[in-house]
Structure formats: structure tokens, C-alpha cells
Amino acid sequence: MSAAAVIRPRRRIFPGTTSQVGRARLFVGDVLDGCPAADEAILLTSELVTNAIAHTASGQGGKVIVTVYRGDTRVRVDVQDDGSDQVPVAHLAGGARESGFGLELVELMADRWGHCGGPRHRVVWFMLEWKANS
Numbered sequence: 001m002s003a004a005a006v007i008r009p010r011r012r013i014f015p016g017t018t019s020q021v022g023r024a025r026l027f028v029g030d031v032l033d034g035c036p037a038a039d040e041a042i043l044l045t046s047e048l049v050t051n052a053i054a055h056t057a058s059g060q061g062g063k064v065i066v067t068v069y070r071g072d073t074r075v076r077v078d079v080q081d082d083g084s085d086q087v088p089v090a091h092l093a094g095g096a097r098e099s100g101f102g103l104e105l106v107e108l109m110a111d112r113w114g115h116c117g118g119p120r121h122r123v124v125w126f127m128l129e130w131k132a133n134s
Helices: 018-031 038-055 101-109
Strands: 010-015 063-070 074-081 112-117 122-129
Touching: 010 018, 018 038, 018 063, 038 063, 038 074, 038 101, 038 122, 101 122
Parallel strands: none
Antiparallel strands: 010 063, 063 074, 074 122, 112 122
């Protein structure tokens, strides 16, 4: 994203408890009010925050930080957690399992996504894009 196309990022810190997933959704919804990709961003944020709480140190008394970068034709959401030895991986189609669908959804819906960090700190992010109104 170019600096000219980005409105000041908005960031909020949430305790690493499952009760905060809904609060993270509300936060992203408020930031993206009127944005064409708001519903998708809310859903994907919910998945990433849930993963952070379930699979990282954030869910063991830690925190999750959600940052939203809203531009004219795209939005990026970063979900920072307190780290894990596990690497986030999307498990695409097939296989009998009870978890792993959140990142599969991110893989399918986001224009781009990725992660960086490791055992002490990680950011998992996604980007959604749309065409500008003429």
C-alpha cells in the first residue's frame, strides 16, 4: 500500500480470551464501516483472532493486537499474537480433522495473506481489494 492511499491505521489490544473474539469483530466493523470488504474482513479477523487464542501463547494469559489499515481500494488487517512454535498453515480441502479451517477460509477469501514471527511474537495478516467507484 502506498502511504497516500492509506488512512491512519487503527489498533486495539484485546486480552487473549475467547470472549474477546466478538469484540475484535466489532472493532474491525467500526473501522471499516461503509467499506465494500467489511463483511469479509470481519469474518477473516474472527478466524485469525480465534487461531491466535487457540494456538499461541496469547490464549495463555496473553494478548492479541488487531491493526486495520484501510485504503481507498484495499484493507489490510494484522493480528499480532504472543507467539508459538507452530507455523500457521492453511489445510486446503480433504482430510478428516476438527480444526485448521480458519486459515483455509483466509486462503480462499483473501487476495493475499501471510505471516512473520515465531515463538515469541507473530503477525498473521490478510489483504482484501476491490475496484474503486468511478
